[in-house]
């Protein structure tokens with residue numbers, strides 16, 4: 001809720017939730033009075049003036065308010081707690097578990113890359129419960145356009161382990177690892193290259209400095225004051241879905257190494273073998289995961305992480321390429337597979353624990369006027 005009405009901020013967050021409504025791996029708004037189903041005529045409503053508000057009216061007004069937002073409850077809390085406890089117990093995340101976590105985070109990135117794509121257009125964000133859809137990059141418009149993009153993908157700016165929340169296990173895609181969602185859309189905004197100069201420069205300082213992407217720290221910003229897009233910078237100021245990709249890869253990097261990225265981060269040169277067999281020289285911040293110390297983890301996953309952490313966003317893989325990897329490696333084959341069973345046991349031990357508390361469905365705190 002906006003506690004300072006003189007400087008309202010939540011409406012921006014609500015806009016980001018509107019754009020990502022229906023995206024299963026992004027925290028969703030919940031309505032406290034979902035009433036209208038698509039196709040239903042609007043009821044004639046009495047004027048609120050001169051009459052007592054009833055509970056239904058209050059709930060409806062809260063759903064429509066632009067200074068308050070209700071979001072779904074994620075019973076297992078923040079991801080950073082689990083990483084800290086795994087690190088403390090010297091528990092390494094197994095490959096199968098890492099692929100499943102990457103799958104959830106990747107789908108969250110898709111949810112922001114294609115705004116409005118996962119909501120049935122007939123449904124009203126303020127009135128209807130919106131079913132959650134598993135996000136994909138397949139058959140989506142091409143949102144990769146260099147240098148810079150005019151497509152207004154949402155850039156989150158603050159995807160770190162405290163803004164990733166853990167939900168429940170289910171019997172389908174989240175049976176090994178519980179549903180994981182990207183949360184806290186407080187800084188999330190669509191990024192247009194055409195944004196004014198001062199706003200563009202302000203972008204550079206958005207989010208936590210410990211997870212700044214190369215787009216923010218690049219030397220390309222230095223020694224000039226003009227809009228970075230006029231310089232056709234490859235990295236500096238070139239925000240897009242690839243920025244979110246860098247930040248989720250940084251989370252994966254932490255899960256693999258159980259370390260924090262050094263500050264300031266140091267990119268190192270690396271030669272990547274592309275899908276077509278060609279070699280490409282790149283600079284990446286994620287090279288450490290390629291170290292032999294992590295050979296117990298699938299090399300494909302580690303290379304993908306290092307690729308997503310390339311300094312130049314153009315060297316990071318496209319969403320389609322990543323989804324191809326996930327189709328191959330993050331698919332579950334069933335409880336008969338001993339490796340999958342071991343991963344499931346591991347994840348139940350780490351993420352399991354006592355059943356999460358359930359939110360009260362009664363509006364206990366709602367005062368009547």
Ligand SMILES: Nc1ncnc2c1ncn2[C@@H]1O[C@H](COP(=O)(O)OP(=O)(O)O)[C@@H](O)[C@H]1O
Nearest residue numbers: 071072073074075077078162163165183184186
């Ligand atoms: N949907 C949720 N379910 C469970 N806990 C949540 C949820 N949203 C936020 N939290 C908790 O509240 C904290 C702050 O929320 P967040 O949205 O990240 O706000 P801030 O902008 O203050 O960082 C989170 O780190 C988490 O511990």
Ligand SMILES: [Mg+2]
Nearest residue numbers: 162163183184
């Ligand atoms: Mg937060």
